[in-house]
Ligand SMILES: Nc1ncnc2c1ncn2[C@@H]1O[C@H](COP(=O)(O)OP(=O)(O)O)[C@@H](O)[C@H]1O
């Protein structure tokens with residue numbers, strides 16, 4: 700039987716200003732999957748992540764981690780954070796030490812590991828994320844892509860079972876986005892669970908084993924990445940487009956012939972238009 704990492708029932712979160720960011724949200728997360736939490740800005744993705752890492756407490760409903768209701772005392776949170784690592788969307792909320800190496804060491808040091816073990820893990824994490832040559836640099840002068848990699852290294856060094864990555868590729872150019880995604884693939888093992896939040900349908904479609912769609916503080920869909928994009932109602936409700944590969948494939952299937960040879964379309968619209976014209980012959 701698949702192990703449940705998180706069971707969330709009727710989770711509600713009301714911020715101090717009265718905003719309801721999560722509204723009676725229920726979802727179960729299974730161990731070992733690569734999960735994309737998909738939803739537009741304001742859907743409640745970041746707020747949900749803060750609950751999964753115990754940084755926020757529910758104003759209603761329950762969050763269970765490995766079958767047990769979450770507790771919020773120091774000891775319980777330390778144990779949770781050994782197992783669940785979070786990479787914030789904005790690396791500036793994560794990085795605060797004088798230099799890169801110190802920053803990456805901070806989490807593992809807090810776990811109370813032996814200094815030799817910490818040093819070994821930090822060295823390994825820096826190599827994996829390709830930040831070794833930055834190790835003596837002050838974190839605040841790094842580029843966004845470098846900061847993101849350092850933030851990921853800090854979590855990697857703690858080797859959590861569950862990863863929460865809040866929009867890890869947002870603001871990165873495609874080269875660094877691909878690099879981060881490749882890194883996540885290398886982190887992923889059958890016993891590790893990775894939950895990544897994104898509003899990028901192409902990324903979710905390509906990468907995830909499972910897609911969870913959030914809209915207006917609720918989970919409105921959970922399933923495999925192909926079936927979600929067949930569900931027109933969910934796409935409409937969450938204001939999501941179809942991934943372009945998916946859309947092209949649908950169009951190709953309808954046209955029954957390979958794309959025309961005499962024109963190289965520059966946009967999705969041009970390609971779709973071309974295929975419509977060609978398919979009448
Ligand atoms: N600290 C806060 N105080 C008040 N409202 C907040 C706070 N953080 C987020 N919100 C609101 O909660 C809703 C969900 O936000 P968020 O979880 O950040 O969504 P997402 O990550 O999907 O963009 C939004 O309406 C947002 O404006």
Ligand SMILES: [Mg+2]
Pocket residue numbers: 744745746788865
């Ligand atoms: Mg967010």
